[in-house]
Amino acid sequence: MSNSHSDTIPLHPSNSQSDIDEIRSLIDDSVHSGPAVVLPARHPATIPPPSSSPFISSNIPPPPPISSSSSLQKLQSVPAAPPPPPPVGNSSSIVANGFGPPPNTLTEPVLDTVKRDLWRIVSNLKLVVFPNPFREDPGKALRDWDLWGPFFFIVFLGVALSWSASVKKSQVFAVAFALLAAGAVILTLNVLLLGGHIIFFQSLSLLGYCLFPLDVGALICMLKDNVVAKVIIVCLALAWSSWAAYPFMSSAVNPNRKALALYPVLLMYLSVGFLIIAID
Amino acid sequence: MDESSYWNLPTSHLLGSVPAVVNEESEASYGRRGGGGRGYQTLGPPTEGFDQQSQNNWKGVFSISSYTQYFDVDTDVVVNRFISSFYPAGGDFFNKIGANPDLYGLIWITTTLVFMLAAFGNCATYLIQKRTDRTTSWSFDVGYVNAAACGIYGYSLVVPVAFYFLLRYLGSNASLVRFLCMWGYSLSIFIPTAFLLLIPVEILRWIITLIAGTASSCFVTLNLTSYIGGSNDLRMMMVAAFLLQMALAIFIKVWFFP
Numbered sequence: 381m382s383n384s385h386s387d388t389i390p391l392h393p394s395n396s397q398s399d400i401d402e403i404r405s406l407i408d409d410s411v412h413s414g415p416a417v418v419l420p421a422r423h424p425a426t427i428p429p430p431s432s433s434p435f436i437s438s439n440i441p442p443p444p445p446i447s448s449s450s451s452l453q454k455l456q457s458v459p460a461a462p463p464p465p466p467p468v469g470n471s472s473s474i475v476a477n478g479f480g481p482p483p484n485t486l487t488e489p490v491l492d493t494v495k496r497d498l499w500r501i502v503s504n505l506k507l508v509v510f511p512n513p514f515r516e517d518p519g520k521a522l523r524d525w526d527l528w529g530p531f532f533f534i535v536f537l538g539v540a541l542s543w544s545a546s547v548k549k550s551q552v553f554a555v556a557f558a559l560l561a562a563g564a565v566i567l568t569l570n571v572l573l574l575g576g577h578i579i580f581f582q583s584l585s586l587l588g589y590c591l592f593p594l595d596v597g598a599l600i601c602m603l604k605d606n607v608v609a610k611v612i613i614v615c616l617a618l619a620w621s622s623w624a625a626y627p628f629m630s631s632a633v634n635p636n637r638k639a640l641a642l643y644p645v646l647l648m649y650l651s652v653g654f655l656i657i658a659i660d
Numbered sequence: 661m662d663e664s665s666y667w668n669l670p671t672s673h674l675l676g677s678v679p680a681v682v683n684e685e686s687e688a689s690y691g692r693r694g695g696g697g698r699g700y701q702t703l704g705p706p707t708e709g710f711d712q713q714s715q716n717n718w719k720g721v722f723s724i725s726s727y728t729q730y731f732d733v734d735t736d737v738v739v740n741r742f743i744s745s746f747y748p749a750g751g752d753f754f755n756k757i758g759a760n761p762d763l764y765g766l767i768w769i770t771t772t773l774v775f776m777l778a779a780f781g782n783c784a785t786y787l788i789q790k791r792t793d794r795t796t797s798w799s800f801d802v803g804y805v806n807a808a809a810c811g812i813y814g815y816s817l818v819v820p821v822a823f824y825f826l827l828r829y830l831g832s833n834a835s836l837v838r839f840l841c842m843w844g845y846s847l848s849i850f851i852p853t854a855f856l857l858l859i860p861v862e863i864l865r866w867i868i869t870l871i872a873g874t875a876s877s878c879f880v881t882l883n884l885t886s887y888i889g890g891s892n893d894l895r896m897m898m899v900a901a902f903l904l905q906m907a908l909a910i911f912i913k914v915w916f917f918p
Binding site: 419433544546547548551552555569572573574575634636637638639643644647649651654658659660 | 724727728730731732733734735736738764767768771772775779782797798799800801802803805806
């Protein structure tokens with residue numbers, strides 16, 4: 381989402397060189413001038429990261445001063461052939477301007493990306509599944525949707541069910557995964573066909589996040605094997621999931637058709653709950 | 661993403677509505693929303709045939725708005741049709757549908773039935789085995805889900821289509837959507853049947869199956885007769901419809917509730 385416009389901003393707008401030639405010249409310069417110039421997490425101080433979400437913490441470190449890098453490079457290149465200073469200055473300035481706004485998310489360390497996605501998952505979870513003041517307005521609730529959270533929850537549920545099964549483990553996983561993934565798509569299409577107003581991927585994201593209580597229930601059921609306890613736990617998890625999904629689904633359609641939109645959601649969660657109880 | 665554009669959309673006054681992402685091309689199409697279909701605006705430039713939806717417009721196949729006409733029902737209408745499908749006596753289902761056949765019933769009744777057959781089939785198998793052999797333990801056979809899905813979805817899709825093409829070939833007018841709708845609602849009687857078939861008494865199960873099968877088959881046959889007009893040539897069709905529905909009932913009993 382946020383790096384969608386990184387693909388279209390040209391590297392160096394005022395330069396008449398083509399992009400490929402520019403990149404090649406940069407690589408050549410950096411190869412000649414030593415490894416110290418090519419820093420992976422180089423961010424310009426002037427341009428803020430292109431992000432609209434208040435939840436993304438600004439985890440971008442301040443850019444290293446250019447003078448220190450060139451001095452470092454000068455020290456390192458003394459044993460090698462000393463390069464002329466102006467191309468070094470040019471290449472580093474081109475790097476600072478050329479890789480300017482777009483590839484913050486491309487060139488940052490992997491740990492930053494993972495941390496940011498995990499933080500987004502946690503914040504979405506807090507918005508959707510736990511009581512919070514934004515639940516009344518579904519448009520606000522999942523403004524910063526993502527699909528990583530739903531993916532993890534669906535796969536976790538499939539793995540938990542498959543683990544508990546004693547026979548046909550792979551078939552159990554396939555059924556659970558297909559049921560949840562296809563179910564989310566079909567539920568969203570159902571609301572759209574009934575004339576409701578939702579965004580497709582936002583709805584997929586929401587239905588995936590509402591699986592979190594069932595994930596917790598499946599985890600507990602994996603550990604305890606008593607049927608009565610399983611029934612109670614799954615009922616509680618089901619009620620929680622339905623409560624989480626209810627405001628979003630019911631407000632997306634005409635009030636005359638609310639039940640038509642909600643019934644399939646209940647059916648899907650009920651069938652998943654039954655699978656959790658029934659898999660021995 | 662431009663946050664301010666969310667609050668300036670024409671639909672933002674609708675309480676609780678989540679405004680769709682709108683770009684400049686589809687901004688204009690919102691003004692026509694009341695006139696054209698009530699469907700969701702597809703993201704991207706609106707197709708030219710949006711207001712004049714011709715049957716030959718290939719672009720309409722992939723757009724949701726061309727299918728919303730089949731889901732133009734309210735909760736009470738669906739419940740009414742559902743309840744009326746339990747009484748096989750009157751042959752007036754097609755009149756009840758009128759100009760507004762819906763595919764909502766077909767899709768969700770079949771899906772509910774698949775789930776019920778898989779769930780209760782496992783329970784019933786366990787109960788019957790427990791009666792004969794005290795030591796059996798509960799085992800969940802996931803194959804029931806696959807069998808139920810293939811059987812029910814296959815039946816509810818193939819049979820109406822086959823009848824539609826056959827009746828068209830034989831000259832009488834037939835409407836595919838109405839057939840799908842009717843056959844979908846005819847399966848609704850199997851939902852309480854699946855629940856009742858949990859009773860682990862074999863004779864009782866067969867009686868319940870036969871009653872449900874007969875009721876469902878009569879529903880299908882009577883409605884089909886009143887729709888087509890009972891002429892002698894088409895009597896074979898009616899008998900075939902009856903037998904197919906009975907075969908489905910017996911299949912459900914034999915496979916899922918042995």
